[in-house]
Amino acid sequence: MAARPEQSHRRAPPCAVLAGAMLAGAVFAAVAQAAPASAESASIAPSMPTPAAPAARSVAASAAPSARQPFDFDRTPGRLSKLIVPQSYRIAITPHPEQLALSGTEIIVLQFRAASATIVFNSLNEILRDVRLDGKPVQSVRSDDHAQLTTVQLAAAARPGLHRLTFSYDGKIETDAVGLFAQRYAKPRGGQGLLLSTQMEPADARRLFPCWDEPAFRASFQLSATLPADWATVSNMPIVSRVVRGTQATTIFGRSPPMPSYLVEFSAGDLRSINAWQNGIRLGVWAVTGRERDGAMALANARQILTDYNRYFGYRYPLAKLDSIAVPGGFSGGMENWGAITYTEDALLLSPTAPLAQRQEVFSLEAHEMAHLWTGDLVTMGWWNDLWLNESFASWMAAKETALRNPTWKWWEVQDADKENAMRVDAQPSSRPIEQPVADELQADAFDPAITYSKGQAVLRMLEAYVGPDVFRDGMRRYLRARAFSSATAGDLWRALSGASGRDVAAMAAPWIEQAGFPLVTASARCDASGHRTLTLSQHRFLLHGSVAREPHWSIPLRVRIGALGTASTLVLPAAGESIAAGECSQPVSLNADAIGFYRVRYDTDTLAADTRAFAQLPDGDRIALLDDQWALVGAGEAPLPSYLALASAMGQDLDSRAWGQIAAALDTAVDAVRGTSTAPAFTAYARSLINPAAERLGWNPTARETPDVQRLRRTLLLDLGTWGDAAVITQARRRFDAFLKDPRTLNASDLRMVLTLV
Numbered sequence: 001m002a003a004r005p006e007q008s009h010r011r012a013p014p015c016a017v018l019a020g021a022m023l024a025g026a027v028f029a030a031v032a033q034a035a036p037a038s039a040e041s042a043s044i045a046p047s048m049p050t051p052a053a054p055a056a057r058s059v060a061a062s063a064a065p066s067a068r069q070p071f072d073f074d075r076t077p078g079r080l081s082k083l084i085v086p087q088s089y090r091i092a093i094t095p096h097p098e099q100l101a102l103s104g105t106e107i108i109v110l111q112f113r114a115a116s117a118t119i120v121f122n123s124l125n126e127i128l129r130d131v132r133l134d135g136k137p138v139q140s141v142r143s144d145d146h147a148q149l150t151t152v153q154l155a156a157a158a159r160p161g162l163h164r165l166t167f168s169y170d171g172k173i174e175t176d177a178v179g180l181f182a183q184r185y186a187k188p189r190g191g192q193g194l195l196l197s198t199q200m201e202p203a204d205a206r207r208l209f210p211c212w213d214e215p216a217f218r219a220s221f222q223l224s225a226t227l228p229a230d231w232a233t234v235s236n237m238p239i240v241s242r243v244v245r246g247t248q249a250t251t252i253f254g255r256s257p258p259m260p261s262y263l264v265e266f267s268a269g270d271l272r273s274i275n276a277w278q279n280g281i282r283l284g285v286w287a288v289t290g291r292e293r294d295g296a297m298a299l300a301n302a303r304q305i306l307t308d309y310n311r312y313f314g315y316r317y318p319l320a321k322l323d324s325i326a327v328p329g330g331f332s333g334g335m336e337n338w339g340a341i342t343y344t345e346d347a348l349l350l351s352p353t354a355p356l357a358q359r360q361e362v363f364s365l366e367a368h369e370m371a372h373l374w375t376g377d378l379v380t381m382g383w384w385n386d387l388w389l390n391e392s393f394a395s396w397m398a399a400k401e402t403a404l405r406n407p408t409w410k411w412w413e414v415q416d417a418d419k420e421n422a423m424r425v426d427a428q429p430s431s432r433p434i435e436q437p438v439a440d441e442l443q444a445d446a447f448d449p450a451i452t453y454s455k456g457q458a459v460l461r462m463l464e465a466y467v468g469p470d471v472f473r474d475g476m477r478r479y480l481r482a483r484a485f486s487s488a489t490a491g492d493l494w495r496a497l498s499g500a501s502g503r504d505v506a507a508m509a510a511p512w513i514e515q516a517g518f519p520l521v522t523a524s525a526r527c528d529a530s531g532h533r534t535l536t537l538s539q540h541r542f543l544l545h546g547s548v549a550r551e552p553h554w555s556i557p558l559r560v561r562i563g564a565l566g567t568a569s570t571l572v573l574p575a576a577g578e579s580i581a582a583g584e585c586s587q588p589v590s591l592n593a594d595a596i597g598f599y600r601v602r603y604d605t606d607t608l609a610a611d612t613r614a615f616a617q618l619p620d621g622d623r624i625a626l627l628d629d630q631w632a633l634v635g636a637g638e639a640p641l642p643s644y645l646a647l648a649s650a651m652g653q654d655l656d657s658r659a660w661g662q663i664a665a666a667l668d669t670a671v672d673a674v675r676g677t678s679t680a681p682a683f684t685a686y687a688r689s690l691i692n693p694a695a696e697r698l699g700w701n702p703t704a705r706e707t708p709d710v711q712r713l714r715r716t717l718l719l720d721l722g723t724w725g726d727a728a729v730i731t732q733a734r735r736r737f738d739a740f741l742k743d744p745r746t747l748n749a750s751d752l753r754m755v756l757t758l759v
Helices: 021-033 292-313 356-371 388-405 411-426 449-467 469-483 490-501 505-514 605-613 620-635 641-649 657-674 680-698 708-723 727-742 749-758
Strands: 084-096 101-112 116-122 127-133 140-144 149-158 161-172 179-186 192-199 220-228 232-235 239-245 248-253 266-269 271-278 281-288 321-327 340-344 379-381 486-488 519-527 532-541 556-562 569-573 578-584 600-603
Touching: 084 116, 127 140, 127 149, 192 321, 192 340, 220 232, 220 266, 232 271, 266 271, 271 292, 281 292, 292 321, 292 356, 292 388, 292 469, 340 356, 356 388, 356 708, 379 388, 379 469, 388 411, 388 449, 411 449, 411 620, 411 657, 449 469, 449 490, 449 505, 449 556, 449 569, 469 486, 469 490, 490 505, 519 556, 519 605, 556 578, 569 578, 600 605, 600 620, 605 641, 620 641, 620 657, 641 657, 641 680, 657 680, 657 708, 680 708, 708 727, 708 749, 727 749
Parallel strands: 084 220, 281 321, 321 340, 379 486, 519 600
Antiparallel strands: 084 101, 101 161, 116 149, 127 161, 140 149, 179 192, 192 266, 220 248, 232 266, 239 248, 271 281, 519 532, 532 578, 556 569
């Protein structure tokens, strides 16, 4: 499925209240503590008061979620009977694009597992004709578009065994991106073109051809299409024959491996491709004629990613080719059709002068969709409640691959912003679990991307750190080998990871998947006479507001670091809490080292003060975790604003992009909260004074060895300073804009949006 939508990280509001009177009051109090020499040079030196007590919550014991069972076809949910199972399809279509209509024929080999006189399958907006079983006319056919089902009644019950269902049908071509759809577009050299393409997930294959449109019904597909002879055609498998008759051509594609119906793909139109070979696989990037060369970077990316994934998963990509198809509009993101991934054009094609942000988007989206070729296509979730087995894994693997191939992007720090967005959503009482019930396939798209994609990704990264990267990889290999060309549940994954690690991974992992929310770990220090520290740790669900009727608990794989340069170690915090030795009282301590955990930490006053004193020396991830958590605690009313501002003020000379980006976003939220109040001028001046030194060190012009994250940080800080009324920044932006009007080459493409926004 399309990778999660790009999130805006400009602001970081922990909750709706935080952007209103509560934060305005907190800002007023913080400013009141300061003694600025002038409005422009105001500085806040916040004290370190004791964090507020947790808001009242309804607490009740909750049973630990049971470990999931392995995939069982007969017990898998769905509306269709498991007694009649498709084995193979042969589908021939003739689209009529101008009439938005299509005609087709179909041959389906069915396995009757028991005698039956009724066959029920999915269809939508189709009229079936000449329906036969084993060549004999059936008694009746009734199609119900409301239920999206067709019922075939036989004259007599068919015996168990293999049977052939055949029919002709008429259907429609859609104008929205569902089923087979027609997409009109402006040709690069003028005029209008028409492209046919498909979008089947979760339940729209039935719009193109009648079928068993539930993921557990894997079958092989052989598709053929008759279209104008000057059109190019692309599908999951390579072309095996093409016969031209006058102005029309019939193209027959090879038979696919067994796969669910939602992975079938077909595109046709005025398309051209560029190609390469990698690991014996033909890779292609298709685009409308005139734009195919803009796929060069995507093709290079695909070569790298395929090599890395073959190695990581230990299972060679099993198809003979892999095409990437740029669709000029219609849908966003990408769709992981096996052997023929579709992308919206802007997410795949790049001009030679494309800014860094676009190059990053293309690589990470390709890495996401190509990860699905294993987690989603080779092994498919049995039912839509386990959609996270597709999407969370693809998001996690994409981030892992993007970080591997582009180390200067600091990609895991970029992902922290997505994780924070997921935590804001998951800190609401109304949040839903990663795995959630789906009554039927028509509800399969009713999920929250922040939970299914971002939280799922973060939880998998946390589990990987818990068992170790090599062990986790070995578990993934076991999982793929055991379930290849079949379906799976979370239980199959837990079994594979447990076998590789020798640990009960289900006991650790299931609560994170099956429960909504995440924990807040509270750390209270006690120091003995010699200065040795003992931390007493407890947990409860973190909420930004409200309460829940039942208090969940988790086994929390804490990553503990004592001292700024200490090595992180893992400690599993049980539901009942625990006390641990934590070094000297003067040392900083992190309970979420490297910001890998999907939980928050609240430190007692003295420990937070020690962390603040050593803040500039801490590893980047530890600083990011502290900033994220303290800002969220402010938003929940569990910590005062000065405790967060003290951390922000302690950044020193460090220019870590995620930390400063988080600070800038938090300050931007606070500035908005007090806009129009008497506090606004002083706090806005303070906000400028806090980030101005970092912006001045960066300047306006990148240096030769500057990494992409630093370039991104420069734009963030300058944009904030200008938005907050910094006269020097606004003046410089206007100068650069004036020069741009005279010669567009004077302004870097990546800086264009920032400068235009300021002007």
